[in-house]
Amino acid sequence: MKPEHIDVTAPSGGHLPGNCQAVSSILARIGDKWSVLIIMALGDGSRRFNEIKRMVGGISQRMLTLTLRGLERDGLVTRTVFPTIPPRVDYELTDLGRSLRKPVETLGAWAFEHLPEIQSAREQFDRNATGV
Amino acid sequence: MKPEHIDVTAPSGGHLPGNCQAVSSILARIGDKWSVLIIMALGDGSRRFNEIKRMVGGISQRMLTLTLRGLERDGLVTRTVFPTIPPRVDYELTDLGRSLRKPVETLGAWAFEHLPEIQSAREQFDRNATGV
DNA sequence: CCGAATCCACCACGATACTG
DNA sequence: CAGTATCGTGGTGGATTCGG
Numbered sequence: 001m002k003p004e005h006i007d008v009t010a011p012s013g014g015h016l017p018g019n020c021q022a023v024s025s026i027l028a029r030i031g032d033k034w035s036v037l038i039i040m041a042l043g044d045g046s047r048r049f050n051e052i053k054r055m056v057g058g059i060s061q062r063m064l065t066l067t068l069r070g071l072e073r074d075g076l077v078t079r080t081v082f083p084t085i086p087p088r089v090d091y092e093l094t095d096l097g098r099s100l101r102k103p104v105e106t107l108g109a110w111a112f113e114h115l116p117e118i119q120s121a122r123e124q125f126d127r128n129a130t131g132v
Numbered sequence: 133m134k135p136e137h138i139d140v141t142a143p144s145g146g147h148l149p150g151n152c153q154a155v156s157s158i159l160a161r162i163g164d165k166w167s168v169l170i171i172m173a174l175g176d177g178s179r180r181f182n183e184i185k186r187m188v189g190g191i192s193q194r195m196l197t198l199t200l201r202g203l204e205r206d207g208l209v210t211r212t213v214f215p216t217i218p219p220r221v222d223y224e225l226t227d228l229g230r231s232l233r234k235p236v237e238t239l240g241a242w243a244f245e246h247l248p249e250i251q252s253a254r255e256q257f258d259r260n261a262t263g264v
Numbered sequence: 265c266c267g268a269a270t271c272c273a274c275c276a277c278g279a280t281a282c283t284g
Numbered sequence: 285c286a287g288t289a290t291c292g293t294g295g296t297g298g299a300t301t302c303g304g
Contacts, residue, residue, distance in 0.1 A: 020169075022243075022247055022251070023240055023243045023244055023247070024165070024168075024169070026243040026247070026250065027162070027163055027168055027239065027240070027243060028163060028165070029163075030159070030162075030163050030239065031159055031160060031161075031162055031163005031164060032163060032296095033156075033160070033296090033297080036156070036159055037152075037156070048265085048266095049265075049266055049267085050265070050266080060297070060298055060299075061266085061267075061299095062267090062268090062269095062297070062298070062299085063296090063297060063298080064267095065266085065267060065268080066296095066297090072257065073253065073254055073257040073258070074250050074253055074254060075249060075250060075252075075253025075254075075257075081266090084265095085265090085304090086265040086266080087265055087266055087267090087304080088265070088266085089265085089266060089267090096246060096249055096250075096253075099242070099246070100242065100246075103235075103238045103239045103241075103242045104239070106235045106238050106239070107159065107162065107235045107236070107238075107239055108155055108159070109235075110231070110232065110235045111154075111155045111158040111159060112151060112155055114228060114231070115151070115154055115155070115158070117207060117228055118158065118206050118207060118228070119154070120207075121205065121206055121207025121228075122205055122206060122207075125204065125205040125207075126205070164276095165276090165277085180285085180286090181285070181286055181287080182285065182286075192277070192278055192279075193286085193287075193288095194277075194278075194279090194287095194288090195276090195277065195278080197286085197287065197288085198276095198277090213286095217284090217285090218285045218286080219284080219285055219286055219287085220285070220286085221285085221286060221287085265304105266303105266304090267302100267303085267304095268301100268302080268303080268304105269300100269301080269302075269303100270299105270300085270301080270302095271298105271299090271300085271301100272297105272298090272299090273296105273297095273298085273299105274295105274296085274297090274298100275294105275295095275296085276293100276294095276295080276296090277292105277293090277294090277295095278291105278292090278293090278294105279290105279291090279292090279293105280289100280290085280291085280292105281288105281289085281290085281291105282287105282288080282289075282290100283286100283287085283288075283289095284285100284286090284287090284288105
């Protein structure tokens with residue numbers, strides 16, 4: 001590793017070798033297909049499984065289960081089972097999960113703000129490409 | 133509370149149906165394996181192809197090419213070819229690309245800050261899982 | 265109602281070899 | 285040096301079925 005590694009954290013901060021990788025693994029969770037949607041769906045309180053499913057829309061049962069498991073594993077949501085019949089399971093953001101909402105919203109706001117620029121950039125790029 | 137669609141943008145903003153999807157497509161780019169690393173590598177000025185390759189480290193030639201293409205398509209980086217021999221290609225962040233650095237760093241800082249919490253949460257979760 | 269399990273299609277990605 | 289082309293593979297995610 002001769003060239004300096006890259007620091008995803010603030011420019012002023014120091015850098016340790018393993019961090020980049022670890023931070024990447026977290027960014028991978030943020031960037032995956034459903035995590036952010038689910039986190040936003042849980043924004044204002046606890047929700048039941050199928051409730052989340054309806055809110056997110058288009059997610060399969062399997063992926064909802066898997067993604068929720070992942071979020072639970074990372075300590076971002078809690079899973080509460082009510083042993084009733086029919087069963088009922090509530091999901092809720094932890095403090096850690098709630099603390100993630102702000103940076104995610106920041107990024108979401110950026111995406112939303114620059115949506116037109118990006119879309120027109122894509123169109124223009126694709127126009128040039130189709131000409132080939 | 134009747135679940136509707138989810139708004140990834142700031143809570144105050146209005147919501148249009150297609151935006152969630154469009155914003156997701158942008159988040160997908162942010163969250164993919166290499167984009168963020170490359171953006172940070174281009175942080176302070178223009179870089180050549182192999183220069184980026186060395187900085188990122190572990191990326192294949194193929195993925196670097198593809199990711200750079202994607203970033204270029206989205207209007208985040210510019211690609212400048214010098215028709216010399218041997219050829220030389222410089223990549224540089226656009227204004228749009230540079231404007232993305234701040235929110236990304238915010239998220240990176242969050243990830244870095246909560247790294248220990250998340251890692252210990254993962255360990256604890258995995259301990260319970262292995263015990264089954 | 266919640267979720268686990270199975271099957272399967274797709275494509276993301278790496279490795280390698282070749283070109284201008 | 286900066287790509288492109290091709291192949292192989294593991295993982296991701298949808299559809300479906302079963303179970304408690």
